[in-house]
Amino acid sequence: xxxxxxxxxxxxxxxxxxxxxxxxxxxxxxxxxxxxxxxxxxxxxxxxxxxxxxxxxxxxxxxxxxxxxxxxxxxxxxxxxxxxxxxxxxxxxxxxxxxxxxxxxxxxxxxxxxxxxxxxxxxxxxxxxxxxxxxxxxxxxxxxxxxxxxxxxxxxxxxxxxxxxxxxxxxxxxxxxxxxxxxxxxxxxxxxxxxxxxxxxxxxxxxxxxxxxxxxxxxxxxxxxxxxxxxxxxxxxxxxxxxxxxxxxxxxxxxxxxxxxx
Amino acid sequence: xxxxxxxxxxxxxxxxxxxxxxxxxxxxxxxxxxxxxxxxxxxxxxxxxxxxxxxxxxxxxxxxxxxxxxxxxxxxxxxxxxxxxxxxxxxxxxxxxxxxxxxxxxxxxxxxxxxxxxxxxxxxxxxxxxxxxxxxxxxxxxxxxxxxxxxxxxxxxxxxxxxxxxxxxxxxxxxxxxxxxxxxxxxxxxxxxxxxxxxxxxxxxxxxxxxxxxxxxxxxxxxxxxxxxxxxxxxxxxxxxxxxxxxxxxxxxxxxxxxxxxxxxxxxxxxxxxxxxxxxxxxxxxxxxxxxxxxxxxxxxxxxxxxxxxxxxxxxxxxxxxxxxxxxxxxxxxxxxxxxxxxxxxxxxxxxxxxx
Ligand SMILES: Nc1ncnc2c1ncn2[C@@H]1O[C@H](COP(=O)(O)OP(=O)(O)OP(=O)(O)O)[C@@H](O)[C@H]1O
Ligand SMILES: [Mg+2]
Numbered sequence: 001x002x003x004x005x006x007x008x009x010x011x012x013x014x015x016x017x018x019x020x021x022x023x024x025x026x027x028x029x030x031x032x033x034x035x036x037x038x039x040x041x042x043x044x045x046x047x048x049x050x051x052x053x054x055x056x057x058x059x060x061x062x063x064x065x066x067x068x069x070x071x072x073x074x075x076x077x078x079x080x081x082x083x084x085x086x087x088x089x090x091x092x093x094x095x096x097x098x099x100x101x102x103x104x105x106x107x108x109x110x111x112x113x114x115x116x117x118x119x120x121x122x123x124x125x126x127x128x129x130x131x132x133x134x135x136x137x138x139x140x141x142x143x144x145x146x147x148x149x150x151x152x153x154x155x156x157x158x159x160x161x162x163x164x165x166x167x168x169x170x171x172x173x174x175x176x177x178x179x180x181x182x183x184x185x186x187x188x189x190x191x192x193x194x195x196x197x198x199x200x201x202x203x204x205x206x207x208x209x210x211x212x213x214x215x216x217x218x219x220x221x222x223x224x225x226x227x228x229x230x231x232x233x234x235x236x237x238x239x240x241x242x243x244x245x246x247x248x249x250x251x252x253x254x255x256x257x258x259x260x261x262x
Numbered sequence: 263x264x265x266x267x268x269x270x271x272x273x274x275x276x277x278x279x280x281x282x283x284x285x286x287x288x289x290x291x292x293x294x295x296x297x298x299x300x301x302x303x304x305x306x307x308x309x310x311x312x313x314x315x316x317x318x319x320x321x322x323x324x325x326x327x328x329x330x331x332x333x334x335x336x337x338x339x340x341x342x343x344x345x346x347x348x349x350x351x352x353x354x355x356x357x358x359x360x361x362x363x364x365x366x367x368x369x370x371x372x373x374x375x376x377x378x379x380x381x382x383x384x385x386x387x388x389x390x391x392x393x394x395x396x397x398x399x400x401x402x403x404x405x406x407x408x409x410x411x412x413x414x415x416x417x418x419x420x421x422x423x424x425x426x427x428x429x430x431x432x433x434x435x436x437x438x439x440x441x442x443x444x445x446x447x448x449x450x451x452x453x454x455x456x457x458x459x460x461x462x463x464x465x466x467x468x469x470x471x472x473x474x475x476x477x478x479x480x481x482x483x484x485x486x487x488x489x490x491x492x493x494x495x496x497x498x499x500x501x502x503x504x505x506x507x508x509x510x511x512x513x514x515x516x517x518x519x520x521x522x523x524x525x526x527x528x529x530x531x532x533x534x535x536x537x538x539x540x541x542x543x544x545x546x547x548x549x550x551x552x553x554x555x556x557x558x559x560x561x562x563x564x565x566x567x568x569x570x571x572x573x574x575x576x577x578x579x580x581x582x583x584x585x586x587x588x589x590x591x592x593x594x595x596x597x598x599x600x601x602x603x604x605x606x607x608x609x610x611x612x613x614x615x616x617x618x
Contacts, residue, residue: 051507075513088360088503089558094275099504102497103513112273129274151512
């Protein structure tokens, strides 16, 4: 079971942004999309969620054409954490999470249990009564993650694996919560779900990703197992600066001292 | 009937119990004001008396019966429907435009309606008698309703491309359209005579004085149909609070929600403005107040807005009949006179929340 994009071309306004991207993300793995600013990571993710219709190419979710799936059906199979979120009225955290359950027929008792559990997972167990707009940026990001998580709570459903599509899930988090969230994503994948995350932190990518897609100017310049993509040559060329990979002591975790050579 | 979950089962931040309690409280308040309204008027007929006589099977004086059934009851029902329409439409528009200050006026509904009314008041005399005869006294409401719908359809058409309606375009085009309509209306007013100017002014202030069963039976189906569509919007509007993209991600059919919201609001306000003229402030004040008390969850906000809107309008109508009794003031004056300062007070005492 997988989420695949075939030869995706996306045009935004009159501006071609993706020029034929292929990606195969497998359930059970954490797939990271990396690449410099403006390389098309968010655009690719938006096409994978079904939000953007590609001009050419197709996206299939567990073998079904994304364009044919109804919003409710889609909402029960994949959840999305956008790069930026807005909120127009003073909802509480509990009410935001409730919005994540819109596509589900669950009663109040179930909903309460899910909301409690999801908030505990993102380490905000005492925050359900707070107003979202009065939270810090990192707390807001974790509430949004909980909102997405609750939507596809069980990693595997009757229709196969469910998917979490995360656009920079750790961008405003402190180091401890970066690890919390990455572990959460990894565990979701281990339990049989699919996870696709747009990442800027290459160390975290090295630690947690199973599969990496490297974007560059609207094209995938490399795709494969993490250690085959995170190489001196590919990264230095993609990001336009000199980057060196070092091996961490102990097991096979990679470490990337930023700007290894000055 | 109203099951309030014991506190230990509730989680902090879940305000369903407030929404439920507000529903019950407002329902009682509405019944109270409805009875008050039935019992009040220049003829001195007492509602409890008539009601008691009816129930006991006693003879009710014909005059009393006529006053109750043909004057006060249609007026009460019209007031309830108009109040509910204006308040719910306000809440729906605010949810759709993601802005607490939006109101149905943004759809061109109000300006279209007033152009229709102005044109029919000033130019109605120019119609061939045969056509004018068909509409009779209903020429103004029919023209107002037609005007509001035409304006809304034009705006919706302008803002929709490739099957997607841009809310921002609609907002801006609405302002442009309102300006154009105001210019045409001004031109017509320029040719009005003194009597017509007086009619125009009164129409603009809004009134329930002309309520009748006939008018009500024309407006009620449109209003009721529109109101009935609105509960379908509750979850969609909640989703839209997180933006259109996220709303779609959580499973909302965004375009359908927008279309229903716009059609239902235009129907409800168009018909309301047609029967009662321009009654301001209800659409902004009522949802805003409720949001402060029960929160912005549309599953409770919409129904409570309908109840509070109906109550507020009936109360304003009672006041409008008391102040200069036995004459009466246009109700729009009352809603603005109380609504304005009250809204100001609410805004100032909640600066912390608003500025955040
Ligand atoms: N709505 C839009 N209309 C036109 N061009 C757009 C639009 N959105 C994005 N672009 C362009 O598409 C390109 C890719 O944008 P995208 O948001 O996918 O980048 P990204 O890889 O996510 O970058 P970042 O790391 O900064 O988030 C950029 O050059 C951007 O300017
Ligand atoms: Mg991005």
